[in-house]
Amino acid sequence: MGKSAVCGLRFLLVLGILTQGSNVHFVSAQSFPALVCIGASQSDVGVNNNVQGSVARANFLPYGRDFINGNRRGPTGRFSNGKILPDLLAENFGLPFPLPYNNPTATGAAIVQGINTASAGSGWLNGTSSALGVIPGTQQVQWVKKWQQNLVAQVGASRASTIVQESPYLINISDNDILAYFQSTELQQQYTEEQYRKLIIDTAVSNIKDLYSGGARKFAVTSVSARGCSPGQITRYQPTKRDQCVGKIQTFVQKYNTEYKGATQSLQSTLPGSKFFFADTFSITVDLFLNPSKYGFRENTSRACCGTGTFETGPLCNSLSIGTCLNATNYLFFDSEHYSQNAWRIIVGTFIEDLKSSLLTQSP
Numbered sequence: 001m002g003k004s005a006v007c008g009l010r011f012l013l014v015l016g017i018l019t020q021g022s023n024v025h026f027v028s029a030q031s032f033p034a035l036v037c038i039g040a041s042q043s044d045v046g047v048n049n050n051v052q053g054s055v056a057r058a059n060f061l062p063y064g065r066d067f068i069n070g071n072r073r074g075p076t077g078r079f080s081n082g083k084i085l086p087d088l089l090a091e092n093f094g095l096p097f098p099l100p101y102n103n104p105t106a107t108g109a110a111i112v113q114g115i116n117t118a119s120a121g122s123g124w125l126n127g128t129s130s131a132l133g134v135i136p137g138t139q140q141v142q143w144v145k146k147w148q149q150n151l152v153a154q155v156g157a158s159r160a161s162t163i164v165q166e167s168p169y170l171i172n173i174s175d176n177d178i179l180a181y182f183q184s185t186e187l188q189q190q191y192t193e194e195q196y197r198k199l200i201i202d203t204a205v206s207n208i209k210d211l212y213s214g215g216a217r218k219f220a221v222t223s224v225s226a227r228g229c230s231p232g233q234i235t236r237y238q239p240t241k242r243d244q245c246v247g248k249i250q251t252f253v254q255k256y257n258t259e260y261k262g263a264t265q266s267l268q269s270t271l272p273g274s275k276f277f278f279a280d281t282f283s284i285t286v287d288l289f290l291n292p293s294k295y296g297f298r299e300n301t302s303r304a305c306c307g308t309g310t311f312e313t314g315p316l317c318n319s320l321s322i323g324t325c326l327n328a329t330n331y332l333f334f335d336s337e338h339y340s341q342n343a344w345r346i347i348v349g350t351f352i353e354d355l356k357s358s359l360l361t362q363s364p
Contacts, residue, residue: 030093030094030095031092031093031094031356031360032093032095032166032167032168032218032359032360033113033162033163033166033167034095034098034112034113034114034115034163034167035086035089035090035093035095035098035113035114035167035168035170036098036114036115036116036117036144036147036167036168036169036170036216037086037098037114037115037116037117037118037169037170037172038117038118038137038140038141038144038169038170038172038173039085039086039117039118039119039122039140039170039171039172039173040118040119040120040121040122040123040172040173040175040176041056041058041079041118041120041121041176041337041338042079042084042085042118042172042175042225042338042339043084043085043086043116043118043170043172043173044058044077044078044079044100044116044118044119044120045076045077045078045084045086045087045097045098045099045100045116045118046059046076046077046078046099046100046103047077047100047101047102047103047116047117047118047119047120047135048077048119048120048134048135049077049100049103050100050102050103051102051119051133051134051135052133053133054120054121054132054133054134055132055314055315056119056120056121056132056134056314057077057120057314057315058075058077058078058079058080058120058314058317059075059076059077060075060318060319061074061075061318061319062081062305062306062317062318062319062321062324063075063077063078063079063080063081063317063334063335064076064077064078064080064081064082065081065082065328066081066082066328066341067080067081067082067083067341068082069083069087069097079120079313079314079334079335079337079338080334080338080339080340080341080344081305081328081334081340081341082328082340082341083341083344084339084341084344085170085172085222085344085347085348086098086116086118086170086172088344088345088348088352089168089170089220089348089352089355090114092348092352092356093168093356095113095114096113096114097116098113098114098115098116099111099115099116100116100117101115101116101117101140101143101144101147102143108154109154111147111150111151111154112151112154112155112163114167115143115144115147117135117140117143117144118140118172118173119134119135119136119140120132120134120314121134121176122134122135122136122137122140122173122176123136123137123173123174123175123176123177123180123200124136124137124138124173124174124177124200124203124204124207125177125180125199125200125203126138127180128176128177128180129176131180137173137174137203137204137207138203138207140173141207141210141211144169144211144214144216145210145211145214148160148164148214148215151163151164161215164214164215164216165215165216165217165218166217166218167216167218168218168219168220168277168355168359169211169216169218169219169220170220170222171204171208171219171220171221171222172222173204174200174204174224174256174260175224175225175227175253177200178200178224178227178249178252178253178256179227179249181193181196181252182237182248182249182252193252193255197252197255197256197259198259200256201256201259201260201263204260204263205263205267208264208267209267209271212271212274217273217274217275218274218275218359219264219267219274219275219276219277220277220279220355220359221260221264221276221277221278221279222278222279222281223257223260223261223278223279223280223281223282224253224256224257224260224281224282225281225282225285225339225347226245226250226253226282226285226286226289227249227250227253228245228246228247228248228249228250228253229245229246229250229285229286229289229301229302230333230336230337231302231303231304231309231310231311231333231336232310232311232313232335232336232337233246233249233337234246234302234310235310235311235336237249239310242300242302242303243302245286245289250286253282254282257280257282260278261278264276264278265278275358275359275361277351277354277355277358277359279351279355280350280351281347281351284346284347284350285339285347288301288332288343288346288347289301289302289332292332295346296342297330297331297332297342297343298330299325299330299331299332301331301332301333303331303333304331304332304333304334304335305324305325305331305333305334305335305340306321306324306325306334306335306336307322307323307324308322308323309323309325309333309336310336311336312335312336313335313336313337313338314335317335317336328340328341328342329341329342331343
């Protein structure tokens with residue numbers, strides 16, 4: 001063995017010792033050409049910052065207080081103390097964090113490796129989004145199709161076609177549609193629970209088909225997480241039973257997820273060349289709520305970090321909120337509806353390898 005090889009081996013051995021058990025993060029080699037995100041607050045990275053009149057924003061402290069991305073630090077519009085779902089996917093894919101579609105910097109070469117249209121407070125149904133003046137899923141799909149067209153100007157038709165077809169489309173939306181149903185007597189009178197679930201899923205399927213018609217082939221669809229376990233929903237429906245998830249929401253969500261997954265499986269069998277991965281975020285978020293110590297959370301999961309931890313979210317979670325925790329790592333929720341960065345790392349860790357192996361394989 002030559003001298004240079006010996007030195008190289010020694011360096012690797014020392015590096016392994018120094019980093020063993022540490023929090024050093026190595027970015028994965030690029031596995032997809034781009035990442036496209038459609039969603040609501042769990043995936044909004046700043047779209048609502050530029051939506052005039054919207055109050056569903058998180059571009060102020062304490063949001064983002066632990067967020068670090070290169071030279072960018074602090075609040076960005078993410079509903080968490082740090083990184084959220086699309087950020088962690090991008091890291092695992094070896095890609096930059098996709099910019100908000102309506103951000104002035106989301107032009108030229110900056111959009112080639114992806115775009116994010118997620119808008120906090122939105123849903124697949126236009127009525128869900130109209131109350132907060134945010135961007136519904138149907139409009140987000142049209143934004144994505146415009147992004148696809150803009151790629152041609154940047155990289156040419158052939159390369160653009162490859163990027164569009166080989167990139168995963170994260171679809172993380174519909175929880176607000178479900179919560180809106182339980183908050184509206186009018187919706188409950190108009191639709192049975194079964195009819196309403198079908199309405200959401202039919203709308204989702206229609207929009208996914210629209211993406212497919214534009215060239216999209218790889219879809220990473222998330223289930224709705226355990227929304228009945230959030231501190232905000234517990235406060236709304238059962239404030240004296242904080243150690244339990246809200247049963248009626250949980251039951252609805254479980255049925256919805258089963259039907260939604262079935263719809264994606266049907267789409268894969270009927271849309272030639274398509275690949276669908278359905279990420280079960282529901283099961284892990286239920287377990288995180290019920291068994292926090294198993295995952296290293298030291299605080300009561302029915303209370304969030306921000307303020308009292310029982311109702312504060314959006315503008316009610318701010319720098320003046322009394323009682324905000326010092327260390328969000330110990331909390332499942334950062335505000336009363338949204339997970340902490342630590343929680344998101346655990347959630348994504350349960351499915352990321354399966355997602356990559358599924359979507360990176362050749363389409364049937």
